[in-house]
Amino acid sequence: xxxxxxxxxxxxxxxxxxxxxxxxxxxxxxxxxxxxxxxxxxxxxxxxxxxxxxxxxxxxxxxxxxxxxxxxxxxxxxxxxxxxxxxxxxxxxxxxxxxxxxxxxxxxxxxxxxxxxxxxxxxxxxxxxxxxxxxxxxxxxxxxxxxxxxxxxxxxxxxxxxxxxxxxxxxxxxxxxxxxxxxxxxxxxxxxxxxxxxxxxxxxxxxxxxxxxxxx
Amino acid sequence: xxxxxxxxxxxxxxxxxxxxxxxxxxxxxxxxxxxxxxxxxxxxxxxxxxxxxxxxxxxxxxxxxxxxxxxxxxxxxxxxxxxxxxxxxxxxxxxxxxxxxxxxxxxxxxxxxxxxxxxxxxxxxxxxxxxxxxxxxxxxxxxxxxxxxxxxxxxxxxxxxxxxxxxxxxxxxxxxxxxxxxxxxxxxxxxxxxxxxxxxxxxxxxxxxxxxxxxxxxxxxxxxxxxxxxxxxxxxxxxxxxxxxxxxxxxxxxxxxxxxxxxxxxxxxxxxxxxxxxxxxxxxxxxx
Numbered sequence: 001x002x003x004x005x006x007x008x009x010x011x012x013x014x015x016x017x018x019x020x021x022x023x024x025x026x027x028x029x030x031x032x033x034x035x036x037x038x039x040x041x042x043x044x045x046x047x048x049x050x051x052x053x054x055x056x057x058x059x060x061x062x063x064x065x066x067x068x069x070x071x072x073x074x075x076x077x078x079x080x081x082x083x084x085x086x087x088x089x090x091x092x093x094x095x096x097x098x099x100x101x102x103x104x105x106x107x108x109x110x111x112x113x114x115x116x117x118x119x120x121x122x123x124x125x126x127x128x129x130x131x132x133x134x135x136x137x138x139x140x141x142x143x144x145x146x147x148x149x150x151x152x153x154x155x156x157x158x159x160x161x162x163x164x165x166x167x168x169x170x171x172x173x174x175x176x177x178x179x180x181x182x183x184x185x186x187x188x189x190x191x192x193x194x195x196x197x198x199x200x201x202x203x204x205x206x207x208x209x210x211x212x213x214x215x216x
Numbered sequence: 217x218x219x220x221x222x223x224x225x226x227x228x229x230x231x232x233x234x235x236x237x238x239x240x241x242x243x244x245x246x247x248x249x250x251x252x253x254x255x256x257x258x259x260x261x262x263x264x265x266x267x268x269x270x271x272x273x274x275x276x277x278x279x280x281x282x283x284x285x286x287x288x289x290x291x292x293x294x295x296x297x298x299x300x301x302x303x304x305x306x307x308x309x310x311x312x313x314x315x316x317x318x319x320x321x322x323x324x325x326x327x328x329x330x331x332x333x334x335x336x337x338x339x340x341x342x343x344x345x346x347x348x349x350x351x352x353x354x355x356x357x358x359x360x361x362x363x364x365x366x367x368x369x370x371x372x373x374x375x376x377x378x379x380x381x382x383x384x385x386x387x388x389x390x391x392x393x394x395x396x397x398x399x400x401x402x403x404x405x406x407x408x409x410x411x412x413x414x415x416x417x418x419x420x421x422x423x424x425x426x427x428x429x430x431x432x433x434x435x436x437x438x439x440x441x442x443x444x445x446x447x448x449x450x451x452x453x454x455x456x457x458x459x460x461x462x463x464x465x466x467x468x469x470x471x472x473x474x475x476x477x478x479x480x481x482x483x484x485x486x487x488x489x490x491x492x493x494x495x496x497x498x499x500x501x502x503x504x
Contacts, residue, residue, distance in 0.1 A: 041222075043234055046242035060424070060470035061463045062431035064442055069463070072455035076259045077252065115222050128222055157336035161435050169339060176346070183346040191335045191343070198334035 007175065014171035015193050021088050021156045021167060026149060028092035033099025040104055051100070058097035063158050066094045071162070087159035091152065098148045106141030107133060139212040146205035150198055157194070168193045256456070266454040270461060281448055288444030289465065295358055295440060296427045299365035303426075304419070306366065307373030311381070312403060314374070329371040337368040338432050345436040361433045361440075369426055376418045380411035417481035424470045424477075431466075441465070 039051030058066065070090035071083070110133050118132040160169035172190035176183040226234060256262065269277035314325045332340070341364030348355060348363070384407060392402040433440040439447075445462045449455045 043226075044238045044241050046238055046245055050245055056471060057463075057467060060428075060467040060474070062428040062442065062466060064431040064434065065459060065463050065466065068442075068455070068459050072459065076261060076456055077255045078259070119224065125222055133222070154334075154336040157338045158432065161338050161432070169336070172339075173342070184343075184350060187339060187343045187346065191331075191339055194336055194339065195331065195334045199330060202330075202334070 010171050010175070011168065011189055011193060014168035014190075015196070017167040018153075018156055018160070018169075018193070019197070021084070021091065021159060022153050025088045025092040025095065025152060025156070028089065029095040029099050029152065032092060032096040034103060036096055036100040037103040037107075040100065041107065055097045055100055058094050059101075061094075063091070063094045063155055064162075066090050067159060067162050083162070087162060091156060091159050094155070095148060095152045098151070099145065102144040102148055103137075103141055105144065106137040106139075109140040110136045142212055143205065143209045146201075146208065150201050150205065153197055153201070154194065261456050266452075266457050269448075269452055269454070270457055277452060281452070284444050284448055285441065285461075288439060288441040291358070291438065291444075292427070292430045292433075292440040292442075295361050295365070295430045295433065295438070296423065298358075298362045299369060299426050299430070300419075300423050302362065302366040303369040303373045303422075306370040308377050308408075310370065310374040311377035312408075314378070315381070316399065316403075329374065332367055332371045335368075337364065337429050338435060340364040340367050341432055342435060357436055357438045360436055361430065361438045365426055365429055368429070369422065372422060373419070376415050376422070377411060380415040380418075381407050383414050384410055413484060416484065417477045420473055420477035420480065424473050427470060427473075428466070 036051050036054050039047040040055070042048055042051075067087060067090040070086040070093075074081070074086060114132055114136065115128055118128040123131065156167065157169040160167035161173075168190055172186050176186045260266075264272075268275040269281045272278060310325055310329070314322055317325075341361055344364040344367070345357070345360035348360060388406055388410065389402050392406040397406070430440050431442040434443040434446065437443065442462060445458050449458050452458070
């Protein structure tokens with residue numbers, strides 16, 4: 001355990017980098033995922049097809065392959081950026097498919113009678129969605145969206161395995177392979193770092209879930 | 217809720233407007249796609265050098281490449297198969313003993329489940345890879361991957377099994393107790409067989425997750441599909457083409473599996489309307 005105590009600042013910095021990746025990727029994935037969900041319920045056929053294709057690709061493709069693609073494919077398009085940017089974008093794109101499905105299933109969970117009632121009092125499409133459907137959908141979107149975000153935090157370790165560098169997982173690997181520290185305490189430290197984030201996040205999520213739960 | 221209840225059925229003018237808007241968005245999407253193709257072509261990604269080994273049987277690299285990738289795919293399927301099998305057995309044991317055993321044991325199981333669920337699967341795989349030799353178990357590298365994946369997935373399967381048992385009507389176990397069965401008998405011969413039936417869709421969805429996660433075998437140099445692809449890329453120098461191919465194979469396999477999950481779910485729910493199965497929130501829906 002000495003290795004953890006001696007190098008605690010490295011681990012803390014790794015934890016910070018992991019949190020930064022998750023913050024950027026989380027914001028980006030919310031924007032992209034909401035946009036794709038919008039595409040999937042849009043009345044225009046090409047947009048719907050685009051949304052469906054997006055979700056099919058990113059849901060069924062391993063994150064590792066998505067990240068490889070970002071690392072090799074984007075430079076071929078003539079855009080250059082650091083691994084940090086590629087990794088974060090790759091993680092966000094992969095997660096956006098799940099964000100989209102969480103939002104879409106939330107909209108689908110609102111009973112059709114709500115929309116019919118809204119229309120029958122003369123509300124248009126935008127008003128129906130904005131004033132009646134979405135406020136109710138938010139309650140059933142939050143729990144699955146929270147699970148998606150927690151999964152994303154754990155997946156950020158895969159981005160670390162790719163050499164984003166400096167995140168919690170990468171720090172652990174460096175410690176054991178380059179500096180020859182005993183691997184088990186190092187990995188226990190890494191796992192603890194993730195648990196410090198994921199377990200409170202899970203508890204918070206189940207608290208929020210109970211708060212927003214409604215009998216339907 | 218189908219989207220159509222959100223707005224009135226469109227009249228002739230609205231239909232015309234929608235058609236124009238569809239054409240415009242379709243063109244914009246096509247233009248974006250064409251731009252990507254153009255940039256790739258300018259970067260020389262459509263040359264015979266890069267595609268030949270993959271699509272031309274006459275190419276000298278064709279046979280070795282396909283053999284390499286084929287073996288990789290077999291290794292991927294093998295690791296995924298063992299992982300889901302072990303997860304199923306261990307997960308069922310966890311779920312059953314959690315329902316029946318003493319309080320301290322239940323708490324221990326909950327603790328283990330929380331720990332395994334909160335740790336990234338790539339850390340668990342690496343842990344298995346590094347820790348097994350330390351404790352004196354020198355297994356082939358596939359078992360490190362299988363053990364890592366099993367550790368991660370068995371707790372998810374345990375939750376699926378528990379949800380499956382909970383979804384059965386109470387009358388099932390009451391009737392079994394009434395004819396004089398003991399607790400173990402009720403579980404094994406009445407509840408579990410029905411629970412597995414109800415769980416089947418969730419299990420198939422979990423298989424998709426496991427298949428995707430086997431690609432993490434590259435971190436421990438297990439020769440699975442993606443890792444083999446990398447080896448080929450080192451020699452052929454065509455990353456975009458090969459990753460496109462690998463992605464395509466994954467998408468085809470996993471898409472088929474998810475459709476199968478939806479199909480079995482529909483079949484099962486048609487069969488038994490009485491037991492409204494509460495769908496457990498599967499990891500497949502969260503990108504775990």
